[in-house]
Amino acid sequence: MTRPYPRIAVIRFPGMNCEEETRRAVAAAGLACDVFMWNGPTDELALYDGYVLPGGFSYQDRVRAGAIAAKDRVVDCLFEEAAAGKPVIGICNGAQILLEAGLVPGFEPGRVEMGLATNIMPDRDGYYTRWTHLEVVDTGSSATCSFGRGDVVPIPVAHAEGRFVTSTEGLLDRLEENGQVVLRYVGPDGASDPGFPSNPNGSSRAIAGIRNVEGNVVAMMPHPERAAWLFQVPERLAGPWGASRRSARGERTLLEPGPGAAVMRSLRTFAERRSEEA
Amino acid sequence: MATFKLSLAVALKVGDNEARSALEALRAKMDLEDEVRDLACEELWELEVEAPSAERAQAIVRELVETTNLFANPNKHRFSLALDDGSSGGGDLDEDEIAILVSDRESTESASILSAIRRHGTAGVVCARKWVRWRVRLTRAPSPEQPGLLPLIRRIGVATSRRDGLLSNPHSQIARAAFPWGDEKPLAG
Numbered sequence: 001m002t003r004p005y006p007r008i009a010v011i012r013f014p015g016m017n018c019e020e021e022t023r024r025a026v027a028a029a030g031l032a033c034d035v036f037m038w039n040g041p042t043d044e045l046a047l048y049d050g051y052v053l054p055g056g057f058s059y060q061d062r063v064r065a066g067a068i069a070a071k072d073r074v075v076d077c078l079f080e081e082a083a084a085g086k087p088v089i090g091i092c093n094g095a096q097i098l099l100e101a102g103l104v105p106g107f108e109p110g111r112v113e114m115g116l117a118t119n120i121m122p123d124r125d126g127y128y129t130r131w132t133h134l135e136v137v138d139t140g141s142s143a144t145c146s147f148g149r150g151d152v153v154p155i156p157v158a159h160a161e162g163r164f165v166t167s168t169e170g171l172l173d174r175l176e177e178n179g180q181v182v183l184r185y186v187g188p189d190g191a192s193d194p195g196f197p198s199n200p201n202g203s204s205r206a207i208a209g210i211r212n213v214e215g216n217v218v219a220m221m222p223h224p225e226r227a228a229w230l231f232q233v234p235e236r237l238a239g240p241w242g243a244s245r246r247s248a249r250g251e252r253t254l255l256e257p258g259p260g261a262a263v264m265r266s267l268r269t270f271a272e273r274r275s276e277e278a
Numbered sequence: 279m280a281t282f283k284l285s286l287a288v289a290l291k292v293g294d295n296e297a298r299s300a301l302e303a304l305r306a307k308m309d310l311e312d313e314v315r316d317l318a319c320e321e322l323w324e325l326e327v328e329a330p331s332a333e334r335a336q337a338i339v340r341e342l343v344e345t346t347n348l349f350a351n352p353n354k355h356r357f358s359l360a361l362d363d364g365s366s367g368g369g370d371l372d373e374d375e376i377a378i379l380v381s382d383r384e385s386t387e388s389a390s391i392l393s394a395i396r397r398h399g400t401a402g403v404v405c406a407r408k409w410v411r412w413r414v415r416l417t418r419a420p421s422p423e424q425p426g427l428l429p430l431i432r433r434i435g436v437a438t439s440r441r442d443g444l445l446s447n448p449h450s451q452i453a454r455a456a457f458p459w460g461d462e463k464p465l466a467g
Contacts, residue, residue, distance in 0.1 A: 071307040117450035
């Protein structure tokens, strides 16, 4: 018997604006996917096999990015489903919500253990967008299990508050020891480069994405849905993906998966693996 | 030439949706409807100005605010300017209000605004730090001896868990509380 595709809910809070392209990118990975409103019935939400919190500006970033959405009732449901092992990926504003809710890093679930602070950049402040290069540091998570460890992938960022920070002594060491740092900003050649612009926001230890202890919940600042197809990759980009884009001819080639598609494939792999185990 | 500390408060003179959203989160999502009655917010700039007199220091900042749009847009903001006597956090509070002041631990915003001031050609402003000042109107007037007051203010002001705290994230921001009787207490950082 053919197993049905895992069903993923892209949860839209008021003020988000990336839900539709995220849904398309998730669906392109072979997953059934719906946009689910934040005030929808949580008993229906609980029926999904996994969740993506997309980018945007939930509640217009009022108070602090992600702070108000983290208090919403729907997040209670996410806690329950994450505790059951379902994959949850927060992208950009979604990542901010997961940190503000205490779903990641999740040493004590529900406790706010980190923050995503305002960007620190030389000679500028505020919102910043650019293509970044990411090293896949850990492949045990719902967002990275289809990558190879050490892969370097270009994915764009676009945010004003994306700098992973903590005031808890030793927490960053603990994250690294546990393999909970899943993505790190690097130079185009994959070499470590904690400075601007490779690290576009001054993030601690150039962290671009982290996971919870179990690996099913991931908060990542870069936008994989904006790199899900080859046509989204800029021709000027350095490295093999830029070269692929420059040599691509014809609609069929341009619609081949881009570097961010593996995040959605990871989500599918993780969700399928989980349902097989169940 | 001396250095004067000034306090510049900038608030919306139209409806403040940010304060409204925060109030709703506190009352409806964090079960604080019995404790919190109303909420307002404003930007509070702590400025240091080198000038021959306090009057001249205030004149420099007033002109800057009125002519540049750097701190306030006259179409939607009102501002007040005062010499900072150390009571800027709580000096004007009503008896049933407390203030929670929040600022980023690290930010390049101050450097950016100082740079913009220099580009404008205004000399004298040597330091600028922005706070967001939340005025929290409680359902009953606080008093210095009130048991449980500081834990309540932390529940409002410092995000420690999914359930508790909204107005600051202690990992990225510092926060302090100011009281109508002139006292101040650090909350985070």
